[in-house]
Amino acid sequence: MGRSESVLLLGFYHPRYVDPLRAWADRLRAAGCSVTEGYPDTWYPEDVLDALTAPRDLVVYFGHGEPGAWSGLGRIDAAAVASVGGEPHRLVLSACCSTFEGKRAGSEGSQKNSDGAAEGGDGERAQSVGAAFLEGGLAEAVVGYDDRIRHDDNRDVLDHLLAGYRTAIRDGDDGASAVLDRARRDPALRVAGQRER
16 A cells, blocks of 8 residues: 555544544545544554654644644644654645644744744744644645634535545545645635645
8 A cells, every 4th residue: 555545634532523533534444545543532642743754645633723733632733743753744634723823932922924934023933833744844735724713614624625535546546636626725725835836
C-alpha cells in the first residue's frame, strides 16, 4: 500500500467529532485506504506527534482549535508541530477553528498575516498550527479556517471534502488533489502551501 492511500484521522473526544470520524474511517477503508485513527481516550499528545512523523497522503484533525493550537488530544500547539521531524504529508485538513491564527506571546489577542503566522507586539513571531506544518516542512499543503467556525458548518465541510477524497481514491485518482479542488471553492476555507495553485 502506497503513501497515496495512507490516512491519519485525529479527533477531539466528543461523540459529535469521534462518531463522524469513525464512520469516515470505515468508508475510507472500504475505498482501499490504510487508515489510522487517534482519539484522546487512547492517544496522548506524544502519540499524535509520533504518528505525524510518518508521511501520509492525508492527515485530518476534526475538533476544537484555538489560536496557535489544536485544543483536542491534549492540546497540540504550533511549537509541538514544528518540533516533529519527518517527510511531509501531502495534505493536512485542519477542520477546526483558528488553523491559520497564531497567538501573540504574553497576550490574549491574536493576529495573522498572509502565511498564517502571527506577529507579536514586540516583533516576535507566534505561529499558527497551519504555518507550523508548512514552515517546518511537515506538509505540502494545509486546508483550514482563519477564524472560528460553527460545528454544524464544519461537519458539512468535513463530509464534503472527505467524500471527494474517497471518490477519487476509489476511482484510482489523486485524493489529495480532489480535496484541494473542493476546498478552493469554499470561501470559508484557506488553502496554503506549495499545492495551493
